[in-house]
Amino acid sequence: MKKTIAIVFCAAALAAGAVRAQSPTEAWPGSYFAPDGSVESVWQDPAPGPSDTAEATIQEAPGSHDAFSTGSGERLENAAFAAGDSEKSGDPDGVHFIQSIEYRNRIGFYEAFVRVPEIRGLADAAREADLNERFRSAAYTVIDEFANDARAILSDYTVEDAPHYQVGYDFRVSDGGGSTLTLALTYYSAAGSSYYTTSFFNFDRRTRALIELDGYFIPGSAAAILRDEILRQMRLRMAADENQVFWIDGLTEPDEPLDWDVVLAAVRENNGYYFNDLGELVIVFGKYDVGPGSMGAPEFVIPAEVRAELDEAVRAGQL
Numbered sequence: 159m160k161k162t163i164a165i166v167f168c169a170a171a172l173a174a175g176a177v178r179a180q181s182p183t184e185a186w187p188g189s190y191f192a193p194d195g196s197v198e199s200v201w202q203d204p205a206p207g208p209s210d211t212a213e214a215t216i217q218e219a220p221g222s223h224d225a226f227s228t229g230s231g232e233r234l235e236n237a238a239f240a241a242g243d244s245e246k247s248g249d250p251d252g253v254h255f256i257q258s259i260e261y262r263n264r265i266g267f268y269e270a271f272v273r274v275p276e277i278r279g280l281a282d283a284a285r286e287a288d289l290n291e292r293f294r295s296a297a298y299t300v301i302d303e304f305a306n307d308a309r310a311i312l313s314d315y316t317v318e319d320a321p322h323y324q325v326g327y328d329f330r331v332s333d334g335g336g337s338t339l340t341l342a343l344t345y346y347s348a349a350g351s352s353y354y355t356t357s358f359f360n361f362d363r364r365t366r367a368l369i370e371l372d373g374y375f376i377p378g379s380a381a382a383i384l385r386d387e388i389l390r391q392m393r394l395r396m397a398a399d400e401n402q403v404f405w406i407d408g409l410t411e412p413d414e415p416l417d418w419d420v421v422l423a424a425v426r427e428n429n430g431y432y433f434n435d436l437g438e439l440v441i442v443f444g445k446y447d448v449g450p451g452s453m454g455a456p457e458f459v460i461p462a463e464v465r466a467e468l469d470e471a472v473r474a475g476q477l
Contacts, residue, residue, distance in 0.1 A: 268308035334433030373472035375426035380471035
C-alpha cells in the first residue's frame with residue numbers, strides 16, 4: 159500500500175513544508191551498484207530538473223514504509239505489525255524470516271533502498287526480540303543518515319551539480335547444507351567507489367537456536383589455529399595467481415603488519431562467517447580488512463579436520 163514519504167522523516171523535515179512527488183522528465187544515465195560491488199550501466203528516470211527544490215526531488219516507491227504509522231509518522235515498535243502476511247523464508251513451523259520493512263527513497267541524486275527481515279520461531283524468544291531490534295536499529299540508522307546527508311548535499315549544491323550516491327541495506331536467506339539456515343545482511347554504498355559489508359546469522363534448524371562461534375575468534379589456541387589455516391590458504395592463492403594479494407609476508411598496507419587479534423575480533427563482531435551448501439564453515443573478511451579493494455570480501459573455507467581442531471581447542475580452554 160502506498161503511503162506518503164513524509165512520514166519517515168524527523169519533525170524538522172516535516173516542518174520544512176509539504177512534500178510533493180516529482181513528475182517524470184527525461185531519463186539520465188547512471189549506474190546500478192550491486193551488493194557484490196559489481197556495477198551495471200543503466201538509464202534512470204525520472205531525473206531532477208534544474209529548478210527543482212529539495213522537497214520536489216523526493217521520490218517514493220509503492221509498498222514502501224510499511225513499518226511506519228501513517229497516523230503519527232512514528233516508527234512502529236514491532237515492525238512485523240505492519241508486515242501482514244509477508245512471504246516467509248525458512249521453515250514455516252520453525253525458524254523463518256519475513257520482510258518487515260521496505261524503504262525506497264530518492265532525494266536529488268541520492269538514492270536509498272532498505273529491506274529489513276524479522277526472525278520468527280527461535281526457541282529463545284528474548285534472543286529473537288533482541289536480534290530483530292538490532293536489525294531495525296541498523297536500518298533506521300541507514301535511513302536517517304541517508305535523509306540527513308542528502309538534504310545537506312542539496313543545501314550546498316544546485317540539483318544538477320549534486321553528486322550521485324547510492325546506499326542500501328538488504329538481506330537474503332540461504333540453506334547451509336540442510337541443518338542450518340543463514341540470514342545474510344548486507345550494507346552497501348557507492349559514490350566514486352563502492353563499499354559493502356555482510357553480516358551472517360546462522361541458525362540450527364533442529365534446536366531453533368543462533369549458532370555462535372565466539373571461541374574461535376578470542377585470542378588463544380583456537381584463534382591461532384584459525385589464523386594459521388587462513389594464512390596457509392592466502393599463501394597458496396598468492397603463489398597460484400599474481401592477482402591475489404593479501405597483506406601478509408611483508409606485503410603490508412597500511413604500513414603495519416596485520417594484527418590478527420584485531421582482524422579476527424572484527425570477524426566475530428561482524429558475524430563474518432556462514433555455512434555453505436556442504437555444511438562447511440566459511441570465514442568472510444570485509445573489503446580492505448586483509449587486502450586491497452581489488453580483493454573484495456575474501457572468503458576462506460575451513461576444512462572439517464581444522465574445524466575439529468578448533469572445537470577441541472575451545473573445549474580445552476573451557477576446562
